[in-house]
């Protein structure tokens with residue numbers, strides 16, 4: 001049975017832990033960490049098989065786990081990823097935006113080879129990465145338009161320097177248009193999906209991102225358009241947000257659970 005260490009005990013971390021505890025993911029959750037001690041304690045309280053709460057994030061991978069699952073933040077990814085690999089543990093990353101920093105990406109990619117370990121990036125809140133991966137070398141344009149309710153965009157770094165007041169938006173409004181590289185740094189908890197698309201396709205400077213605030217939607221909608229010599233692909237994913245964190249879609253959590261299930265099972269694997 002695989003042993004899992006969990007970094008981040010928020011909306012996603014909690015659902016992943018419950019999926020392990022119920023046997024849906026055939027593994028043991030042995031260690032957890034969150035910078036909020038209260039959140040780690042609250043999570044452990046919900047579980048039948050209680051993991052140990054470690055004192056800092058680096059202690060997750062110095063314990064005998066097979067994989068560290070990150071469901072915390074881009075800062076957490078920057079802080080622990082290399083040491084996880086150096087400790088010869090696999091790593092699953094949800095805060096994928098951190099990997100758009102090219103030096104981080106290259107260092108981690110080299111470390112995977114050096115330590116013979118793998119970093120898993122689930123498809124998260126979108127679908128279609130299998131197709132985009134296959135046509136990667138023929139892509140001529142790739143873009144994503146993400147529409148969320150203003151409450152799901154609150155707190156983003158973007159608003160520190162923008163005149164836009166989310167509370168005053170009363171109809172569907174484009175609040176950002178730029179590259180995935182810019183989007184991921186200005187909306188770190190909202191548009192990791194643009195980082196996934198970039199890494200799969202044409203890179204973060206060539207992947208276009210539009211962010212729309214719509215007070216009349218209850219969904220987190222991602223509309224992806226990929227075009228090239230192969231033809232054209234469009235994907236529209238209309239996600240319901242998680243009930244505890246409106247920024248995060250339910251699909252992102254289910255995708256994390258499915259990726260972990262695949263990691264823990266020896267079985268027939270379907271899809272690219």
Ligand SMILES: NC(=O)C1=CN([C@@H]2O[C@H](COP(=O)(O)OP(=O)(O)OC[C@H]3O[C@@H](n4cnc5c(N)ncnc54)[C@H](OP(=O)(O)O)[C@@H]3O)[C@@H](O)[C@H]2O)C=CC1
Pocket residue numbers: 007008009010011012013033034035036039057071072073074075076077079094095096122123124125126188189190192193245247248249252
């Ligand atoms: N790949 C994808 O498609 C998607 C990725 N995500 C990303 O997944 C991650 C988890 O999402 P979610 O669970 O909804 O977020 P939450 O905010 O609900 O939970 C994150 C938890 O991690 C904690 N945390 C943040 N930074 C650190 C750190 N450096 N060390 C330890 N703990 C930390 C937070 O504490 P505190 O609250 O005190 O900051 C919080 O308790 C987020 O980064 C989110 O942006 C989300 C949706 C889709």
Ligand SMILES: O=C([O-])CC(=O)C(=O)O
Pocket residue numbers: 124125188189190191192193194220239247248249250252
């Ligand atoms: O969950 C979503 O819809 C997308 C999201 O927050 C992200 O990519 O960071």
